[in-house]
Amino acid sequence: MAKDTKERILTAALDMFSQKGYEGTNIRELAASLGLVKSGIYKHYESKEAIWNALLDRMIAYYGERFGSAEHLPPVPDSLEDFATMTMRMVNLTIHDEQIVKTRKVLTLEQYRDERARDLATKHFLTGLTDMFTYIFSGMMAKGLLKRDDPAMLAFAYTTPISALIHLCDREPEKTEEAIRKIEAFSRHFIETYGVK
Amino acid sequence: MAKDTKERILTAALDMFSQKGYEGTNIRELAASLGLVKSGIYKHYESKEAIWNALLDRMIAYYGERFGSAEHLPPVPDSLEDFATMTMRMVNLTIHDEQIVKTRKVLTLEQYRDERARDLATKHFLTGLTDMFTYIFSGMMAKGLLKRDDPAMLAFAYTTPISALIHLCDREPEKTEEAIRKIEAFSRHFIETYGVK
DNA sequence: TATTATAGTGAACGAAAGGTCACCTGTCAA
DNA sequence: TTGACAGGTGACCTTTCGTTCACTATAATA
Numbered sequence: 219m220a221k222d223t224k225e226r227i228l229t230a231a232l233d234m235f236s237q238k239g240y241e242g243t244n245i246r247e248l249a250a251s252l253g254l255v256k257s258g259i260y261k262h263y264e265s266k267e268a269i270w271n272a273l274l275d276r277m278i279a280y281y282g283e284r285f286g287s288a289e290h291l292p293p294v295p296d297s298l299e300d301f302a303t304m305t306m307r308m309v310n311l312t313i314h315d316e317q318i319v320k321t322r323k324v325l326t327l328e329q330y331r332d333e334r335a336r337d338l339a340t341k342h343f344l345t346g347l348t349d350m351f352t353y354i355f356s357g358m359m360a361k362g363l364l365k366r367d368d369p370a371m372l373a374f375a376y377t378t379p380i381s382a383l384i385h386l387c388d389r390e391p392e393k394t395e396e397a398i399r400k401i402e403a404f405s406r407h408f409i410e411t412y413g414v415k
Numbered sequence: 416m417a418k419d420t421k422e423r424i425l426t427a428a429l430d431m432f433s434q435k436g437y438e439g440t441n442i443r444e445l446a447a448s449l450g451l452v453k454s455g456i457y458k459h460y461e462s463k464e465a466i467w468n469a470l471l472d473r474m475i476a477y478y479g480e481r482f483g484s485a486e487h488l489p490p491v492p493d494s495l496e497d498f499a500t501m502t503m504r505m506v507n508l509t510i511h512d513e514q515i516v517k518t519r520k521v522l523t524l525e526q527y528r529d530e531r532a533r534d535l536a537t538k539h540f541l542t543g544l545t546d547m548f549t550y551i552f553s554g555m556m557a558k559g560l561l562k563r564d565d566p567a568m569l570a571f572a573y574t575t576p577i578s579a580l581i582h583l584c585d586r587e588p589e590k591t592e593e594a595i596r597k598i599e600a601f602s603r604h605f606i607e608t609y610g611v612k
Numbered sequence: 613t614a615t616t617a618t619a620g621t622g623a624a625c626g627a628a629a630g631g632t633c634a635c636c637t638g639t640c641a642a
Numbered sequence: 643t644t645g646a647c648a649g650g651t652g653a654c655c656t657t658t659c660g661t662t663c664a665c666t667a668t669a670a671t672a
Binding site: 244245246256257260264265266 | 658659660661662663
């Protein structure tokens, strides 16, 4: 039960921090959203900053689990259609999974204030994706699905435009459908340019 | 002299908001950074929010002046080397101009809180650049410098990776040189792929 | 059953926030 | 010369913040 509340506090904190930022969040409201009174929070965390650090710990651990290790790399697609499908599956997950969306928002808001948030932001927004797709593109080139080229450069050229539209969805959710269509179009264009027919 | 202080307040506000965000900024400190005492601020703006709105007005006006009108579109390059040079000139400006950097940071931090910041963020980070390069690429295709393709798609594919690295520079300034080299490499790769030799 | 740790309450605290106000002072027009 | 006003000061106000603490109900433990 204690563990439960402690976890629920982190979940509520992610929610509020992602909407109002760390400074804009106050403990009273955070407690109220859990049906608690503010002093109750302090039975589980010694300060607001401790909540923030615990949340960051969890985000870092979660990222490490899901994207950090080589075992979690996706399989290299067997065809260009597979590749397109895989891309859209990943995009839909990352746009619609609330926890991932909130994580991106928090990292966006706190990247200039907290060093660990800054580092995780760079992984989330840039290097994590390019590393993953560098691996995928290397495999696809080996299978003869993609023209021989610098896989890291192609990964960078492929993931950053998609990332830009994911950020657009975070900012303006009403443009989600349009953004997804644009990602699909971009993906097709990319395959048209670099795929081996 | 009054006008002067009013402007100086906005400049200081941009500075503090871009570092600590709107919520994290307090009027006492803002005033102190101008050699004033807090009540002095209220001779020029009626509230903290009024400062914020005036700053946004200025940012919106500035953006409109510099990027909003057709007259301010850059000339279409006459060669692929010209194009590469123009790209790097624009990149260096946008990475090193302090006011532009601070504007990006403020928009990043406040995009979820303020609707006008949200809209301006989308222009700054996405549509402004793609629109400009759509125009440039159309012109370059007409001149036979680029292969015939969808200019809007190429503009999107060209500007968003560069944008991603500009954001990296904002977040981790110590990586600026590396990022600029990467932009140059990406630009060359793009020209290699879509340029007409 | 008696005890003790756990999780929660509600009142209170000091600090810091945004904002107001009476007052001062130098500039400039009537 | 005088009066109005713009621009700045310092004391003070209210609210809200994060945090603390004495206390209580509950549920597991000795």
